[in-house]
Amino acid sequence: MVKASKLIILFLVVLMVVFAGCNAKETEMQQEYNKCTSVCSSTLEDDFVTLDLCMEECKKEFPKEG
Numbered sequence: 001m002v003k004a005s006k007l008i009i010l011f012l013v014v015l016m017v018v019f020a021g022c023n024a025k026e027t028e029m030q031q032e033y034n035k036c037t038s039v040c041s042s043t044l045e046d047d048f049v050t051l052d053l054c055m056e057e058c059k060k061e062f063p064k065e066g
Contacts, residue, residue: 029062033058033061033062036057036058036061036062037055037058040054040058
């Protein structure tokens with residue numbers, strides 16, 4: 001019974017580490033996308049056509065998953 005408990009706890013710890021790693025990657029991608037759009041907005045605030053093209057490039061660079 002003790003071995004089963006230890007195996008279950010080990011499995012849960014491994015599962016939590018995997019989920020934490022996946023979530024961190026998605027968060028990092030979102031932050032990089034935000035930086036990209038932020039640069040577009042701050043440098044191209046008066047040129048709407050170029051701003052739109054820049055935003056499209058950000059979308060291509062950082063596509064949404066799922």
